[in-house]
Amino acid sequence: MAVSLVEIRTQHDQVFTENCPTRTVLDHVMSKWGILVLLALSEGTARWGQLRRAVDGISEKMLASTLRTLEADGLVVRTAYPEVPPRVEYALTARGDELMQRVLPLMGWIADNADEIVAR
């Protein structure tokens, strides 16, 4: 796995420039809510209401639009069950799970170091 920017560049000539697909993915995944929704889903399948409570502070509007973006990116799957009352479940796709394997160590580090960083 590439562990330096130089290595990444050896395999991609146009990385992280404007209009590069990587910028789009960055915007979706690293967005304020995107990463928190993905984080919540990293624990497993969750329903709309669960996500709303798990992602502290998110509005219904932002949860909806974030989920739609992540679903369009193929990182999240939405499953609606034809029941009354309605039940809808969200889960990571295989690709989403792969992504979160890279994100979780980062989130762990942030959780460990946030106090010191913000304190200064």
Next chain:
Amino acid sequence: MAVSLVEIRTQHDQVFTENCPTRTVLDHVMSKWGILVLLALSEGTARWGQLRRAVDGISEKMLASTLRTLEADGLVVRTAYPEVPPRVEYALTARGDELMQRVLPLMGWIADNADEIVAR
């Protein structure tokens, strides 16, 4: 190292809630420009002009404010040399470097998968 949200929670009771320091760090590091500036610096020390060119599309205003935020967070050091014309160098701190060790695998994965994700 923590590799799941459950593990992270065992060590931190208030993780990723609103008003939690982690949210602040997330906003700084995962911001549109923050991560790209950090990425550019992961290759080593760089001057203002180099950063401006390395981070494609960034305005002077955003470069300045991003650098100030990252410096205040202790992730970047600024060194000004008392010369004419002025020379200023930016570099990752030890903490910044530690952070980027977690970020780079993620960026590599994004570079590898961005095309497929956006194509859909």
Next chain:
DNA sequence: CAGAATCCCGAATGATACTG
């Protein structure tokens, strides 16, 4: 060269109310 200061617009976000 390396910024700081100002002005300003539009997209992103939030709050609220409503619906299948």
Next chain:
DNA sequence: CAGTATCATTCGGGATTCTG
């Protein structure tokens, strides 16, 4: 329960100009 619709608002961020 799981959303959508609408409106009000903020503020990220670009363009421009100026300075040590």
